[in-house]
Amino acid sequence: MDLQELLDNILKGAKYLGTFSLTEMLGFAASRHLSALAVSKEGSRQYYLAFLNGEPEGAIYLDAEGALFGDKAVVYIREGRQYVLCDVKPEIIDALAMGCRIFEKGHLRKNITYAVPEIGKKSEGIGVITLSVLREKEPLNGVRVSIRKDGKIVGSDVTTGKGEVSFRVMYGNYTCTVQDRSQVVRHFSIIFDESHTTHVLDL
Structure with a gap:
């Protein structure tokens, strides 16, 4: 069996978890401690990322x-394309990763565009913003929240048991996208500065 057949067979029997941007997928996999295999295909080019825990x-x-x-492969895995993520048994991922281990994970982080402060711009601050997602005053656990600036995703995570997510970003105006478990999507416009470090997103 060649490599392509092996990867196809792994994905054929796997549970589909969703389609994500790279940033969203990394946050989603981390928050759920997933063992999973992601794939993105563009013509003859195929990109695979294996997650363990x-x-x-x-x-x-x-x-x-x-x-x-x-x-050598991870430098090709970057933001700007959509990845299909599938749940795969840990022992399969562990065996697969033995032959394609990522040692320099910094390569992956470099391929994600985050809002970072520019040198010399002292007027613009950076800090941690905390968002609380509520419905009828009750915190919502396991809700995916993405935060965008100028159309680019700068953070994505899933709410905790307290209904909260936090992101380290620059001061400014952001759009928050909240997707609840029934797949309903809501958008919120927020301001982040010294006096606005927390926001309540009421669904």
Whole structure:
């Protein structure tokens, strides 16, 4: 069995978890400690990311010329495309990752565009914003929250038992997208500065 057949067989029997951007997927996998395999396909190019206990542990890049593994493959896995994520048994991911282990996880972080402060701009601050998601004054656990600036996702996470998520971002105006368990999506506009470090998102 060749590599393509192996990957196809793994995904064929796996439970579909959703389609995500890279940033959203990393947050989703980490918050649920998932063992999963993600794939994105563009023509003859295929990008795979293997998660074990929520951490990206393996990467594979395939194209018409062959395959790259691990650190050489992960540089191709970046924001700007959609990834299909499937739940896979930990022992399968562990065996797969042995042949495509990511050692330099910093490569993956470099491929995600976050809002970062520019050197010399002292007028713009950076800090941690906390969002509380409520419905009828009750906190909602396990709700996915994404935060965007100028159309780009700068953070994505799932609410805790207290209905909260926190992101480290620059001061400014943001759009928050909240997707509840019934897949209903709501959008909120918020301001983040020294006097607005917490917001309540009431569904």
